[in-house]
Amino acid sequence: MTRRVLLDVTPDRIAAAARRVMARCDELARVTAAPGSIERVYLSPEHARVNRLAAEWMREVGMRSWQDAAGNQMGRIERASDPDPAAPALMLGSHLDTVRDAGRFDGIVGVLMALEVVRLLRLPGESAVGLPFPLEVIAFSDEEGTRFGKALLGSSAVAGTWNDSWWTLTDADGLTLRQAFLEFGLDPGRIGEAARRPDQLVGYLEAHIEQGPELHRSEQPLAVVSSIASARRFQLTVEGEARHAGGTPYDMRRDALLGASEAALAVERICAAEHHIIGTVGQFEAFPGSVNVIPGETVFSLDLRGEFDGERDRVWDAISRELDEIMGRRSLRWNAREIHNAPAVRCAPLLQDVVREGITSTITDTAEEPPVIFSRAGHDGMAIGSIADVGMLFLRNPDGISHHPDEAVSGSDVALGIRALAESVLGLAMDKN
Incomplete structure (x- = not known):
């Protein structure tokens, strides 16, 4: 098997990145509406607090950060050669909202890993990356649908598939989605400004814990995702x-x-x-x-x-x-x-290939191809797939439990995942050059 190692960083930097991800997962877990458990729902004070934290961390790695018209937190770092704010970007990310009584890694680890990839690929002393495309990191705002009963609201807005009938959805207290938008400080009339066009994106890559036991049972740390259910x-x-x-x-x-x-x-x-x-x-x-x-x-x-x-x-x-x-x-x-x-969303063959190469260049102690897993859980990529090619990387989740406080991932697997995701980005850059 050919192993194409592209990332020139020390193991200490990767280990420090993983420690930062794990510590920030703990920090975000303390932002909750339910003391003693984790609960962060769309358009809540907790949503606003984690967006502010994400914005701070995005700026820390040299990104320009903003909250879009749907409440997603965005960050962007330009390419060093011909920096063009209109150039199509590779989007990385996941979501920061949770179910009730949640674990601390579902979605969250993918946003934080994406930020560490930007840190690794950022050119020394510059707010730019040496890639043929800019990088964007997105922290989606409502993947779970916990508050209003409709999942993928944030990513649907980005995909331009927002349905105006959703404005009348209500939460448990009878508050409509439209009212919640206004109370959060968003303008329902501007929701269309969150939409992205296909020509604005190179693709979308997401790292996520597996919400099942296949990697745990096979004793493998990482997998390529073939499709989303x-x-x-x-x-x-x-x-x-x-x-x-x-x-x-x-x-x-x-x-x-x-x-x-x-x-x-x-x-x-x-x-x-x-x-x-x-x-x-x-x-x-x-x-x-x-x-x-x-x-x-x-x-x-x-x-x-x-x-x-x-x-x-x-x-x-x-x-x-x-x-x-x-x-x-x-x-x-x-x-x-x-x-x-x-509908089912199949991960793009090219992005499956670069994720596969990213994993094989990271895990050098085996001659086996990395596992390929069909995701039975839904993800924001289901919405983004209508405007961009989608690729995903899974991390091992001990016992496969998710949407539960016992949800887990190890720091060592996060370290492998960060490196594999960075290698995937670099592999895609080589293909686009």
Whole structure:
């Protein structure tokens, strides 16, 4: 295997970069709306605080920094030869928002690693890089969709795919997205200014912890991402009849909770029999919710993901047929409202190649090719893929746990990831020269 080592830096510099990333992950974890756990949602005071920190760190590595019209924090450093503010840039980054009771690395480590890559590639004494393109770092503002129930809001704005119907989305307190924009200091009428054109970007590269166990099981620190899962999300409602729990015999019951429970088990059974299809029921609520009343209505969620759109849709059709059978047998009615639909995004072959070469030039103690992994989790690259080629690098996540306080990554793997990401950027630069 050819190993093309392009980055001329000492191991001490890489180790210092990794220590900085780990320390800043800890620092950002202290910016939370929920003492004792990590919670940072879109357009919150915590969002503003981490944007200010990110801006400070961007300026520290020589970047010009600004907050865009959607609340994403941006940084840019020009190329040394022919510095042109209009030149298309290679974008690096990830997101700084979290789910509730989150871990400290999902998204965050990718933003901080990107900043360390800029530090490594910045020319001594200059606010410029010796590359054929400028570098941009983006800290996306709402990948998770925790507050308003719609994921990828920040990256959708950058991709120019913002939907004005989203302005009426509400949070748990009934505050609309439009009102939250205004309270944050953003102008809803200027959201279009966040959009980037395809001719403004060379591509998008993201480092991210794997949100699964494949690297942990194979004892590999890094992987090339081949594609990001297609996803559909539904809110399903099962309707029956609420009646007295003691006075209604079983042959007269139309129990919406039991029908929905059987449906949830059917989702597991159908998806477990498929290759690369994951179905999850994450929310479940019965009404009227009294201990002595048969549930007359149950509402639950379904998150359905697949490597290919066609396979995902075929499984949804199978689930729908199974729900028809279950509800017919139980004299219940059901309906589904689709609340999210995102096609699969395949990482660009060139960017897969430069990430692969970046990993092989970093990990020199093996003759094996780095693993190639399909991402079952969604990422901002799903939105950015509509305007630019996308590439991703995964870092090992012990036990594969994510969206949880036990989420983890080692400093040594971060060091490898920083070097591999920098090598990937340099490899792309060679291709563009």
